[in-house]
Amino acid sequence: MTAIPIEYPLILSSALFSLGVFGVITQKNAVRILIAIELIINAANINFVTFASYNPNADISGWVFALFIIAVAAGEAAIGLAIFINVFRNFGEINVKHLFTLREV
Amino acid sequence: MGWFLEANFILIGIITILMAFGTLSTKKVMRAAAFLLLTLVGVALTYLFLGFEFLMGIQITVYAGGILILFLFSVLLTGHEEFKMDLEFAKENIVQILISILLFFTLTALMLSIYGNYQLTGNELVLQAQTKGLTQDFSVALFSHFNYVLPILGVLLFSAMLGSVKLVLREEEL
Amino acid sequence: MSSPQEFFGNIADLIRGIPRDIILLLNRLPYVHLDPENDVRGVIVILMTAILAIYGLTNLLLAPWLERKVMARMMGRRGPVYVGKFGLLQLIADIFKLISKEDTMPMTADKFGFNLAIFMMGIATIMSFAPIPWARGVVGANMDIGLLYVFAVFSVFPPAMLLGGWASNSKYSLIGGFRAAAQLVAYEIPMMLSILGVLIFSGSLNLMTIVEEQYSNGWYVYRAFPGLFIAFVIFLFASLAETERTPFDIPEAEGELVMGPRTEFSGWRYAIILMVEYIHMYVNVILVIVLFLGGWDVIPVIHGVNYPEFLWMIKDNRLIQFLAFNVKIYIGVFFVTWVRVSFPRFRIDQFIEWGWKTLLPLSFIALGIVVVYAGLLVA
Numbered sequence: 001m002t003a004i005p006i007e008y009p010l011i012l013s014s015a016l017f018s019l020g021v022f023g024v025i026t027q028k029n030a031v032r033i034l035i036a037i038e039l040i041i042n043a044a045n046i047n048f049v050t051f052a053s054y055n056p057n058a059d060i061s062g063w064v065f066a067l068f069i070i071a072v073a074a075g076e077a078a079i080g081l082a083i084f085i086n087v088f089r090n091f092g093e094i095n096v097k098h099l100f101t102l103r104e105v
Numbered sequence: 106m107g108w109f110l111e112a113n114f115i116l117i118g119i120i121t122i123l124m125a126f127g128t129l130s131t132k133k134v135m136r137a138a139a140f141l142l143l144t145l146v147g148v149a150l151t152y153l154f155l156g157f158e159f160l161m162g163i164q165i166t167v168y169a170g171g172i173l174i175l176f177l178f179s180v181l182l183t184g185h186e187e188f189k190m191d192l193e194f195a196k197e198n199i200v201q202i203l204i205s206i207l208l209f210f211t212l213t214a215l216m217l218s219i220y221g222n223y224q225l226t227g228n229e230l231v232l233q234a235q236t237k238g239l240t241q242d243f244s245v246a247l248f249s250h251f252n253y254v255l256p257i258l259g260v261l262l263f264s265a266m267l268g269s270v271k272l273v274l275r276e277e278e279l
Numbered sequence: 280m281s282s283p284q285e286f287f288g289n290i291a292d293l294i295r296g297i298p299r300d301i302i303l304l305l306n307r308l309p310y311v312h313l314d315p316e317n318d319v320r321g322v323i324v325i326l327m328t329a330i331l332a333i334y335g336l337t338n339l340l341l342a343p344w345l346e347r348k349v350m351a352r353m354m355g356r357r358g359p360v361y362v363g364k365f366g367l368l369q370l371i372a373d374i375f376k377l378i379s380k381e382d383t384m385p386m387t388a389d390k391f392g393f394n395l396a397i398f399m400m401g402i403a404t405i406m407s408f409a410p411i412p413w414a415r416g417v418v419g420a421n422m423d424i425g426l427l428y429v430f431a432v433f434s435v436f437p438p439a440m441l442l443g444g445w446a447s448n449s450k451y452s453l454i455g456g457f458r459a460a461a462q463l464v465a466y467e468i469p470m471m472l473s474i475l476g477v478l479i480f481s482g483s484l485n486l487m488t489i490v491e492e493q494y495s496n497g498w499y500v501y502r503a504f505p506g507l508f509i510a511f512v513i514f515l516f517a518s519l520a521e522t523e524r525t526p527f528d529i530p531e532a533e534g535e536l537v538m539g540p541r542t543e544f545s546g547w548r549y550a551i552i553l554m555v556e557y558i559h560m561y562v563n564v565i566l567v568i569v570l571f572l573g574g575w576d577v578i579p580v581i582h583g584v585n586y587p588e589f590l591w592m593i594k595d596n597r598l599i600q601f602l603a604f605n606v607k608i609y610i611g612v613f614f615v616t617w618v619r620v621s622f623p624r625f626r627i628d629q630f631i632e633w634g635w636k637t638l639l640p641l642s643f644i645a646l647g648i649v650v651v652y653a654g655l656l657v658a
Contacts, residue, residue: 004114004154007217012118012151014212016125016144022205023129026198031134031180035141038172039125042148046155051220053155060243063157064251070160070167071258075265077172081179082269088183139392139442142399142435162427170434170467174460177441181457240423240484 009050017043030084030094034077041073114154121147138176145169159240324409328419332408335561338605343370343557345609346616353620377550385448385543392446397544399439401551404558407432411565412487414575414601425486426474429566430467433521433559437463440530440540447543455539458627459530463521465634470517472642473510476503476649477570490574494594497580498573506648511571513642518563520634522556524615526622529630564611572607575600 016039023036045066052062088094124147127140149164195202247254344359344367351358359366384393410425412418422428437460444456477499481489493499499507520527531539541552573579577594578586593599625633 004111006220008111008114008118009151009155010216010220011213012121014209014216015122016148017212018205018209019122019125019129021208022201025201025204026194027129029134031176031183032129032137035128035137035176038141038168039128039144042145046148046151047216049152049155049157049160053157054220060239060246061251063160063243064247064254066152066157066160067163067247068254068258070163071262074167074172075262077175078265078269079272081175082272085179085182086272094183133389135442135445136389136391139395139438142438143395146435158422158424159427162424162431165431166427166434170431170437171464173438174441174464177438177445178457178460181441181445181453 006050006054009046013043013046013050015043016040016046028095028097030087030096031081033096034080034084038073038077041069045069110154114151117147117150117154121151134180135177138173138180141176142169142173145173156239157243159243324420327417328409331411331413331417331419332405334413335408335411336558338608339554339557339561340370341367342561342609342612345612346619349613349616350620353617373553374550377553378547380546382546382548387448388543389446389448392442393543396439396443396446397548397551399435400443400555403432403435403439404555404562407558407562410486411562411569412490412574413604414597415491415595417597417601418487421487422485424484426478426484426489426570429486429562430471433562434467436521436559443544444540447540449543451536451538452540452542455530455536455542458536459523459540461631462523462527462529462627462634465631466517466520466638469513469634469638469642470521472639472646473513473517474570476507476510476646479649479653480507486569486574490569490576493573494576495580497582498576499571501579503649503652506645506652507571509641509645510649511567513638513645514571515567517634517638518567519615519618520630522560522563524560525619526624527630529625529627532624560615561608561612564608564615568604568607568611575604577603 020036020039020043023039024033027033027036048062048066048069052060052066055062084094087099091099121144124140124143128137128144131137131140145168146165149161149169152158152160152164347369348358348366359369362368362372384390407429409420410418410422410428440459440463441456444452444454444459447453477489478484480496480499480502481492483489483492496502500511501508523530528539530536531541536542541549544552568574577599578590580586
């Protein structure tokens with residue numbers, strides 16, 4: 001019986017990762033930046049699962065790590081979005097280009 | 106029937122990448138969240154191909170059902186301006202585009218050069234998962250060798266919940 | 280002529296056998312080397328799921344009719360009478376009417392979100408039939424994560440509702456979508472917590488294993504009394520809330536929000552929405568039965584009581600199991616209709632508060648009772 005070669009998930013994860021990085025450095029809406037970060041997290045997660053699954057020693061600690069990452073991502077999204085909602089209440093927008101109250105222009 | 110699995114994986118991978126590009130290139134933020142949902146489902150199907158069906162369920166339940174609701178709510182609660190990814194955008198961000206393309210090729214080349222020969226040594230868990238379910242092994246590991254994971258996650262998520270509730274509640278409501 | 284039981288078992292074996300025969304035929308061709316044991320598993324799963332889903336959908340034509348008839352009788356009306364005998368074909372007539380209508384979409388609607396919401400909900404509901412056991416060994420996909428799979432499939436509903444509500448570009452739809460998402464998220468958590476008690480006893484997420492465990496040790500409603508009974512009641516209420524049945528149909532409260540998130544959907548889209556609602560209700564009834572009421576088990580085992588031989592023969596008969604499962608489903612549909620007719624609608628803030636502040640602590644208490652009971656059982 002055959003399974004898919006290891007190249008495919010690795011290429012998928014690196015594509016998702018670079019798309020996520022692209023989003024983080026180009027987007028201006030804070031929520032969209034968070035969405036791009038979710039893409040990065042998913043790319044990392046694919047890599048964890050892939051390396052655990054293709055490990056010749058059949059070690060599943062990578063899977064446990066993937067579970068951990070999903071929970072951490074949930075916490076991160078909750079806190080980040082709460083912060084953005086507060087930012088929106090205080091400034092009326094969440095465009096990161098215009099949020100520079102802590103530094104001089 | 107290896108080619109069938111491979112073809113399916115390639116199809117799902119291409120769709121996932123297209124959807125991920127959609128999250129970044131679409132005009133409205135709500136649409137970006139919708140594309141994110143499809144990306145997450147695609148990633149979940151990838152986990153299924155990698156022999157980890159349990160994480161597929163968790164990914165769709167927690168990510169698509171839980172986190173995405175947060176995104177949709179917060180998009181609707183914080184105004185969403187229009188955004189355009191056109192030729193002008195490409196001209197302004199030519200450096201960033203080049204950086205991410207370079208990043209993609211570097212990452213792919215690095216990972217393939219280091220781990221590309223892993224298939225020769227064997228993909229044990231994938232093969233095992235195709236013959237017998239590994240969900241039981243995973244849960245046994247979660248409650249024996251990795252028994253610290255779930256309590257830590259509980260504390261983490263509880264503190265995140267309290268923190269976000271404290272952040273969002275207005276002063277007069279407290 | 281074989282007995283009905285053998286006949287029924289033979290059908291299941293036959294379905295499993297067909298793909299294998301096709302593979303063996305294909306192997307006679309040059310350059311084809313297929314393994315009949317491993318290569319056909321996916322085909323069998325797809326075939327069985329398709330057959331059982333079609334069976335379920337055919338049943339679905341009857342369930343709304345039953346609901347309308349029962350509701351009409353309880354309200355002192357007669358219900359559908361004209362189309363077919365006793366109005367049995369009313370739903371088919373409705374579907375044809377809806378499909379043949381003009382396909383309209385609001386001009387300002389977001390086309391992508393509008394269509395995506397419909398397709399996501401339609402596909403998800405059909406997919407939810409896969410892991411449901413209809414009798415011993417009669418199942419579409421016997422997967423280890425069956426229960427998690429069903430919940431994963433249904434957990435795309437809140438985003439779909441919110442997306443559809445937003446994409447319709449109507450304030451009623453948006454408010455309805457908000458309400459739907461808030462309600463579904465609030466009631467998903469007590470639902471999940473009430474399942475944990477069941478999982479402690481079954482030790483598996485596989486729906487087949489859960490039913491087999493109830494077959495040999497008794498249904499979960501009355502075990503670990505009152506822990507799992509409280510969990511059962513919580514699950515019932517939560518699943519009614521999840522399916523937005525009438526006492527809890529706050530998102531589409533027709534007096535305030537026209538039709539909630541469904542306001543702008545018309546024609547075949549509305550037909551799909553109707554189908555999704557009914558299948559969601561139907562599958563939730565099935566879940567209640569599988570998790571707490573013994574699934575296809577006919578006679579509940581009571582601890583310490585010895586049953587005579589013929590009762591075990593009845594319990595083991597696959598045809599009787601299948602029929603018993605169907606009867607249970609129809610009793611469940613009747614119950615859901617009864618609740619729908621009898622109770623007035625809640626107010627949204629009361630309802631969300633009830634979910635978070637009453638059902639959630641109650642499900643923790645139920646889980647605690649089950650844990651203590653299971654601990655005593657082990658000790």
